[in-house]
Amino acid sequence: MGTAVIRQVRASVVRGGGADYHDQSEGHWIDDNISTPMSKYPAYRKSRQSFGINVLGTVVVEIETDGGHYGFAVTTGGEPAAFIIERHLARFLEGRKVTDIELMWDQMYNATLYYGRRGIVLNAISGVDLALWDLLGQVRQEPVHAMIGGAVRDEIRFYATGARPDLAKQMGFIGGKMAVRHGPAQGAEGVHAELQRLGEMRNAVGDDFWLMFDCWMSLDVNYATKLANAAHEFGLKWIEEALPPDDYWGYAELKRDVPRGMMVTTGEHEATRWGFRLLMEMDCCDLIQPDVGWCGGLTELLKISSLADAHGKLVVPHGSSVYSYHFVCTRQNSPFAEFLMMAPAADKVVPMFTPMLEGEPVPVDGRLKISALDKPGFGVKLSQDITLERPYTH
Numbered sequence: 006m007g008t009a010v011i012r013q014v015r016a017s018v019v020r021g022g023g024a025d026y027h028d029q030s031e032g033h034w035i036d037d038n039i040s041t042p043m044s045k046y047p048a049y050r051k052s053r054q055s056f057g058i059n060v061l062g063t064v065v066v067e068i069e070t071d072g073g074h075y076g077f078a079v080t081t082g083g084e085p086a087a088f089i090i091e092r093h094l095a096r097f098l099e100g101r102k103v104t105d106i107e108l109m110w111d112q113m114y115n116a117t118l119y120y121g122r123r124g125i126v127l128n129a130i131s132g133v134d135l136a137l138w139d140l141l142g143q144v145r146q147e148p149v150h151a152m153i154g155g156a157v158r159d160e161i162r163f164y165a166t167g168a169r170p171d172l173a174k175q176m177g178f179i180g181g182k183m184a185v186r187h188g189p190a191q192g193a194e195g196v197h198a199e200l201q202r203l204g205e206m207r208n209a210v211g212d213d214f215w216l217m218f219d220c221w222m223s224l225d226v227n228y229a230t231k232l233a234n235a236a237h238e239f240g241l242k243w244i245e246e247a248l249p250p251d252d253y254w255g256y257a258e259l260k261r262d263v264p265r266g267m268m269v270t271t272g273e274h275e276a277t278r279w280g281f282r283l284l285m286e287m288d289c290c291d292l293i294q295p296d297v298g299w300c301g302g303l304t305e306l307l308k309i310s311s312l313a314d315a316h317g318k319l320v321v322p323h324g325s326s327v328y329s330y331h332f333v334c335t336r337q338n339s340p341f342a343e344f345l346m347m348a349p350a351a352d353k354v355v356p357m358f359t360p361m362l363e364g365e366p367v368p369v370d371g372r373l374k375i376s377a378l379d380k381p382g383f384g385v386k387l388s389q390d391i392t393l394e395r396p397y398t399h
């Protein structure tokens with residue numbers, strides 16, 4: 006095992022399906038009627054596809070060793086990420102031992118600092134990092150969770166993100182998170198409409214089921230503070246990503262002004278230990294939500310998570326299916342996980358990365374037994390039904 010050496014790195018793109026920033030069919034709840042930073046422009050209000058949420062699509066990273074072992078991962082980033090991986094990052098992997106993950110991460114990050122630090126470059130680094138962990142698991146014949154400390158509980162409990170918390174409750178989830186549909190452009194009427202929907206959901210699910218709002222970076226401090234305070238009456242558990250990710254000052258103000266007991270959450274568009282350090286040192290939130298496919302991969306998420314632990318913050322990663330599950334089950338400060346309802350009407354459980362992965366586990370009755378993750382690497386295969394295109398080679 007110690008001698009397994011990386012022979013080749015490949016980056017491909019695939020269209021259709023995937024999670025929230027990939028290609029979904031028309032009328033999917035995850036694209037339509039969601040408040041976004043573009044909602045102030047009426048022409049871009051109806052659907053997130055109108056301003057190009059799916060423009061990047063998926064990138065698939067595949068890594069092979071000279072001994073025939075194979076690891077892979079999928080994330081967002083499409084063709085630009087494929088270019089960065091093939092033409093820039095691959096050089097830091099090929100010829101290296103599969104165990105040199107920390108060194109490879111450091112070289113990828115430092116070599117791209119002059120144009121990277123966040124966004125697509127970090128998506129690309131994350132995809133490579135996840136593929137490296139999958140590969141190491143294949144070489145060692147061990148699940149990723151076992152390589153990062155082992156599970157601290159027997160099962161993962163999930164809340165669901167989707168348009169139908171009422172149905173999520175029937176499906177056994179512990180809570181439901183809805184995307185808000187209105188923002189500052191709709192003023193008081195917007196707040197009123199959100200409260201009405203929240204109130205209806207509260208009536209449908211009863212007092213004990215968690216309800217949360219996801220604002221996808223679309224509010225301002227004033228609107229978010231009003232919404233959070235008014236929503237307290239309906240037991241809103243948290244207000245998520247209320248502000249643009251660069252507004253650390255706004256988050257700190259919001260956190261000071263929400264009702265006691267309501268959490269402020271954010272971080273799915275933040276990256277690296279340095280970005281999260283800022284969120285924590287400025288006391289911007291109670292719970293952070295890094296996406297392991299965007300924040301720098303699992304190698305970086307482990308560092309972010311330790312930092313969060315020392316600051317008394319919970320870490321509940323954004324989406325990301327198996328890439329999150331292998332992490333969540335190993336951390337005391339990650340007591341539950343998110344499940345993104347990728348069925349167009351959020352009315353049934355379908356694998357989050359449909360149709361990319363084979364063997365992608367899903368919660369049953371809102372839970373996933375850790376034994377479902379006891380397979381080498383991340384425990385999934387690339388589906389035979391998708392068409393990979395490799396736009397660049399090196």
Ligand SMILES: C[C@H](O)[C@H](O)CC(=O)C(=O)O
Nearest residue numbers: 025039166184219221323
């Ligand atoms: C539904 C949200 O706008 C987004 O696509 C998903 C998200 O932010 C989350 O799951 O959290």
Ligand SMILES: [Mg+2]
Nearest residue numbers: 219245246273
């Ligand atoms: Mg979110």
